[in-house]
Structure formats: structure tokens, C-alpha cells
Amino acid sequence: MIHTKLYGIESHGTYPENIRSLGDPSFTKYKENIAEIKIELENYQKFSNIIVIGHGGSISTFAVYVRALKGNGKKVFLLNTNEIDLINNIKNEYTKLNTVVVCISKSGTNITNLEAVLQFSDYPVIVVTENIQNALGSIAEYYGWKIIKHPPLGGRFSGFSASSFVPALLFGLPVDRIQKGAQEMYALCSINNKPNDNPAWKIASALHRLELVGKDEIYVALYSYYLETTIPLIMQLVHETTGKEGKGWTVIGAVGPESQHHTNQRYFGGKNNMVGVFATVNNQRDKKTSVSIPHELQHTKIREGTLTDIDNVLLSKSLLYEFEGTKQDALQQKIPFIHIELEKLDSQNVAQFIALWHMIVYYLARLINVDPFSQPQVENSKEISFQLRKNAQK
Numbered sequence: 001m002i003h004t005k006l007y008g009i010e011s012h013g014t015y016p017e018n019i020r021s022l023g024d025p026s027f028t029k030y031k032e033n034i035a036e037i038k039i040e041l042e043n044y045q046k047f048s049n050i051i052v053i054g055h056g057g058s059i060s061t062f063a064v065y066v067r068a069l070k071g072n073g074k075k076v077f078l079l080n081t082n083e084i085d086l087i088n089n090i091k092n093e094y095t096k097l098n099t100v101v102v103c104i105s106k107s108g109t110n111i112t113n114l115e116a117v118l119q120f121s122d123y124p125v126i127v128v129t130e131n132i133q134n135a136l137g138s139i140a141e142y143y144g145w146k147i148i149k150h151p152p153l154g155g156r157f158s159g160f161s162a163s164s165f166v167p168a169l170l171f172g173l174p175v176d177r178i179q180k181g182a183q184e185m186y187a188l189c190s191i192n193n194k195p196n197d198n199p200a201w202k203i204a205s206a207l208h209r210l211e212l213v214g215k216d217e218i219y220v221a222l223y224s225y226y227l228e229t230t231i232p233l234i235m236q237l238v239h240e241t242t243g244k245e246g247k248g249w250t251v252i253g254a255v256g257p258e259s260q261h262h263t264n265q266r267y268f269g270g271k272n273n274m275v276g277v278f279a280t281v282n283n284q285r286d287k288k289t290s291v292s293i294p295h296e297l298q299h300t301k302i303r304e305g306t307l308t309d310i311d312n313v314l315l316s317k318s319l320l321y322e323f324e325g326t327k328q329d330a331l332q333q334k335i336p337f338i339h340i341e342l343e344k345l346d347s348q349n350v351a352q353f354i355a356l357w358h359m360i361v362y363y364l365a366r367l368i369n370v371d372p373f374s375q376p377q378v379e380n381s382k383e384i385s386f387q388l389r390k391n392a393q394k
Helices: 034-040 055-068 082-093 113-117 135-143 162-170 175-188 199-211 230-242 263-269 314-334 347-367 376-392
Strands: 002-007 049-053 075-079 099-104 126-130 147-149 217-223 252-257 276-281 337-344
Touching: 002 199, 002 314, 002 347, 034 147, 034 162, 034 175, 034 276, 055 075, 055 113, 055 162, 055 230, 075 082, 082 147, 099 113, 099 162, 113 162, 113 376, 126 135, 126 162, 126 199, 135 147, 135 175, 147 162, 147 276, 147 337, 199 337, 217 230, 217 263, 217 314, 230 314, 230 347, 252 263, 263 276, 263 314, 263 337, 276 314, 314 337, 337 347
Parallel strands: 049 075, 049 099, 099 126, 126 147, 217 252, 217 276, 276 337
Antiparallel strands: 002 337
16 A cells, blocks of 8 residues: 655645535546456467557556566567667567567557557557547558557546556556556545545645745655656656646656755755655565675775674665655755655555556646646647648658
């Protein structure tokens, strides 16, 4: 289970009526038919390599699964570009005899996705899209590719649906447990719960209070290598969900303890407009390995002590001590922060972490009165790039 705690911040103790009256968002009520997808994928499980093509929410959640959870050993490549030199290198390494390609696009109109997947037209391909009559669906029908329906959910909120579950099942992940973890967190973050028992509301309303006094940058530091790919997902969730009408938050993300060697300087020494959101994993699998200092080196000086001071310290604890250093520094300087603690890295905790962020950004958008499900400013540049392609043919 996930635990959250606020430091130097207060949350709203009540829900505004305009938010309460809306009920819970639709993505919390959607439950993918996993058994049906498993049947659709039976003939594709034999492939030892998986290439996943997509952008943003179409692949960002699966990227978290790949890094954080142990799969079946298949090689995975996430392709989010039409860079031809990269595509050629991928094709040289991932041959069509042992590779399945999964192309994910809800709209089916993303040009770079289409350009990329067409380079694999002679590979086994699975397409996940909402409408078989869109451009991607039409291409899939022409080549005889497998088509699996994308649910009516925005990409960034679709991480517990076919868009992520198709590649996750090919990768051998326990999708049933992922789904269960997400549903548990959605229930915990429901508007029907008391505000003080709702972790997403507590975090979102606290961030909103700080935003009202000018703290609109969120420093997300995740103290685990295995959570690193959560950072692009969190950035997308916050930026696309809240960054509208001249409002919203900016996320700066990094992995700890590396973050302490660059962005801690900004957090502690830069403009006073930042709030920290730190995540740690309480239990690592290896609870025995410790630091071993040769006797001859034990009196070597380091900081205000010697190497003897770190002899026999458990490495599973050392990483938490790194976080504690940042935590204590923030407390001393009265800089607000939020701590999100995962009990361990497993399918349930990782799913809950993602679902928690779904609900945090939903509440953030409602608190500043913007539509959580639109992203109007991402379309114009796409249209310009399409017109450039179109004009190049004249």
C-alpha cells in the first residue's frame, strides 16, 4: 500500500460543492476485459521481442511497467519518434521473424505514429485504436494487422486499459494485479470518501493552496531507479491536465539521489516558488548487503568522520538516508514538501502510484476550473507539421 504525508502544507478539509457534484471521473469506472485481450493475443505470445510505437499516454504507462516490474524476459523497445536512422537500427536488431510490433493511438491520426509503423509493414503488427475507420485502422485493415479497440479514455488516463495492457500481457506482467491495485487507489481517492481520508485530494488541495501564494513548480524526486520512467508520465499528467488558460503547474523531475547533485540546488537555493514531491520505496528485496570497508582504510577521513562510520551500513537503508538528508534540510529551511511512500516495488504498489497521480491531477484541474480532459494547445503544432509535409510534395 502507498502512504502519503504532507510537511509544511495544509490541505482543504472540505470538497467544494462544484467538485463534489461532478462525482468521480469516468476513467475510474472503466474496467478492461483482460480475459478477452488474452484471447486476442494468443497467437502473438511466441515472439521474443516487442516494439511498442506510440506517443505520450499511449506508451508512457507501459514504460513505467517495463522499468518497475519484472516481465518474462522479452526484449522491449519503446519507439516514440519517426527518426529514420533509429528505426533502421531497430529493424537490424529486432527482426520480423521474432518480433511483434504494437502501435497504439486512440485517435489513429498521429502522423509520426503512422510514419513509424509503416516502416514495419512486413512485421506482425497489433494496432490499438478507438475507431477502425480512422487512418491507423484503415492501414491496419489494408495490411491485415490485428486490431484491438482502444477505450473511450484520454491517452494519459488510459494506463489501465488495452493501450497498456496489450503490451503488458505480451511482456508477461500480472495485469490482473495491476488492475486491482489501480481500482483500490481509485476507491481510496473517491469524492465519496472523507477529504482527510483521500490522499489525492489532500495532495492536490495542498498544492493548490501553495499555488495561490506563488508556488507553482513541483519538484518531483523519485528515490528509485525503477520509478524513473514515471517522471515523463507525471509531467504529461500535470502539464496536459492543468496547463490551460494561463493556469497550471510545471513539473521538474529527477531520480534521487542523483537529483541531490543538481536540482536540490534549485529547490533549496533558487526562486522560492517550488514545492517538493518525493517518493521512496520502503522495502528492497535485498535486505542483507552492506558496505564493507577494509580494515586498512577504516580511518580514512571523509566529511566529519572516517570510513568506519559507513562500515556495515545496509545499502537498503543508505538510499533512504539520502532521502532523509533532503527531508531534514527542507524541514530546517521550512520549505514545503510531500512524501509518497511505496511499501515495495510490485504490481499493486506501482499501479497505485500511477492511479494516485491520475486523481491528483484531476483534482488540480477542477480546483483551478479547467477541463481535465482536453489538451487544446498540442494540436496546432501537429497541424503545422502536417502542412509542411503536404507542401513538400508540391
